[in-house]
Amino acid sequence: MLDGSNLKVNLERIKTDILTLAEIGQSSEDRGIYRMAFTDADMQAKQWLSQRITDAGLHYSSDGALNLSAELRGSTDQPRVLVGSHIDTVPCAGALDGTLGVIVGLECLRRMHEAGIEPQRTLELIAFSDEEGRFGGMFGSQSFAGMINPERLATMKDLDGVLLQDELRRHGHDPFAALEAARAPDSIACYLELHIEQGPVLDRSHIPIGIVDEITGLFTWSVWLRGEANHAGTTPMEMRNDAFMGLADFAHEVPRVLEENGSDRSRATIGKVQILPGAANTVPGLVEFSLDVRDTSEGVLEELSSAFRKALSAIARRRHLMFEFEQKSFITPVACDTNVVEALIKQTQQLGLDYQTMPSGAAHDAQIMGGIVPIGMIFVPSKNGQSHSPAEWTAWSDIEAGANVMLQTLRYLSQC
Template identity: 55%
Template sequence: MVLTINFERFKANFNELAAIGKKDDGGIYRMAFNADELLARNWLEAKLEAYGIPTRRDAALNIIGRYENEANQDKPAVVIGSHIDTVPNAGALDGALGVLVGLECLLCIKEQSIQTAYPLEVIAFSDEEGRFGGMFGSRAFAGQLNPRIIEESQDLDGIMLSDVLQQLGVDPYQALSASRPKKEIKSYLELHIEQGPVLDAENVSVGIVSDITGLFKWQVRLLGAANHAGTTPMEMRKDAFMGLADFAHEIPRIIDENGGEASRITIGNVALYPGSANTVPGEVDFSIDARDVSLEVMNELKDACRKALSAIARRRQLSFDFTEASMIYPVACDNQMQSHLEEAAQQLEMSYKVMPSGAAHDAQMVAKIAPIAMIFVPSKNGISHSPHEWTDWHHLESGANLALNALVRIAGDR
């Protein structure tokens, strides 16, 4: 039997949520726990309750709706979801789409009185986008939080996560109790926009994710000597910026020799000191964001970056140090769940592509306690984290129908 969503209802819910936090510049500003994100939370809870789906907030403020029957209520849950918080000046799809599809899937299954072997949950994780570091809710859900993370997490304005939670009437340390034991979660499915150009360029309806990239972020400092731009001969300079320039040119070689097709290295932020037009830069601080779907390759990229920077520092007479700001491990999606997705896509006569994810997702955290799978839908021109972010309605409908049919297969798998 092929199931289809109520697309008009889905569109109406999509448009209602997209209006919350939308400003005059066209962007959405639902950063974690701000006034608009709290309104969106209330909207989601009201929708779930109006549709007769019991709803709760856990100690990490994740919103969870549950659909069960007498025969399956004591079994582990099949979970579908994502997040509804956004980056500043965001589009309407990233994160929210996965929650809205999860909501629609539970409604369709409930309306048609489909008796699944396992209970179903839809979840909206808190602070995925990183106002306070990212993936707060899914880390709590998967038991990956600790007191130090709670105590040290703050936003770019210096506002502490613990203070915000207290203002909301929540004991920050209670977030540690949001952890779900493995025996309670059978599997997790997440639908997301690709956030890249591949599906759109190839005119493919959906992507079935094989692996989710890992990433490490370094903050690097090269220290030379600031000096007069006119009186210091070129061969006598200790120019920190030239060290950065040398490293930037090394990146293609590092990926060719130590990486693979899924490898990415990005220098996204640079600060020069003293920052004067007529002064040789004595210091440069910059970020490195490196990604791959293989932990072994990531470790090779780390070694190669370190060796390249050390060699450049010696050659340029600079000192070099770095700190690892974060490390997220790559994960593979579950083979059986991928098979369910492929079988459902074939049944729906839908074009699909098996592909890795180059971005991190809540699924990465949930993989610590349960098998995971992900569905991608195309991003127009590969644009994301922007008011120009969009996916054609027919692709959204295709992705939601795939999620619905795959969810019934997964939840019916005894």
């Protein structure tokens, strides 16, 4: 059996795969990629990927959630090592989010197969379905992790009201087969994922590799501040119950709450606002807005939740408003496995690459997988921190560096 310690990825083949896959679902108007989960474009991409797996001489399979797998089979039946990400996109996407992790994973298995390296543990690439959330997010990895039930399958729908079960049936698939996609956690040694950072830290620091130590948790709220709509000309300022002024007060409170109750990894964003009645000559009587709060500590998230509630309550009392909120989602933070992180760092150092440990401020399939198995993540720089747009890009040299770290880490972990 070959050692493989000097094995490198084929960057030209990675380039070809990325650029070819980018053409599937790409708009000729804005150059964005529209490959949302289970659309015709997504299904075409799945077919393309399945053919690439077969062409590589790897064992291909898919499950009831339409997750696609490629296997480089090992010499033992020890728990396997997984590598993966997703190939579905947001509307008007770039070429790398999710796709990069799948293409790099395929290249790693392909190179080891070509080199005649037989791992002790089976290596499996998995391309998860619907990470981007057309039907709520993480459908493929949640199915894999046993987090899907019949009620959810029957009710999951997209923003246009299309039911997941109808979309799967349209393509000839039984939606309830997703219940059979769950894997036994003890059959898996660990899961690794390579991803673009989707932020500016590595790019601005000119560092090619990020080793993720924690993946952020988050909660999102819909918040309502109810005052009294009234005439903008006849209602004195001191007699107004102006809902928008309550929001303005709260927006200025956000930095204070983060400073007093958060950490250096805390984030809070008011990303969507609706003001009603919405007339230029009317005092706003109702404001509805979103609040997205993130941190890598569940305890810190709880403190921030309490602090934001108190701040909103105090503002509502002061402004004579009614305050209501509804929690729309909560995702628990996940720590990457210490042993996997150490393996990633070791392989990065042996390749002579600069790196930094860092949190992931975005959710990934790794976050779901971290609930059942040890995980690790590699980040590569995003040019100008841009993602979820046609401007999303990473230098080929950085992609090559990250891919070689993944290749050597998979080789190492598959022999442990």
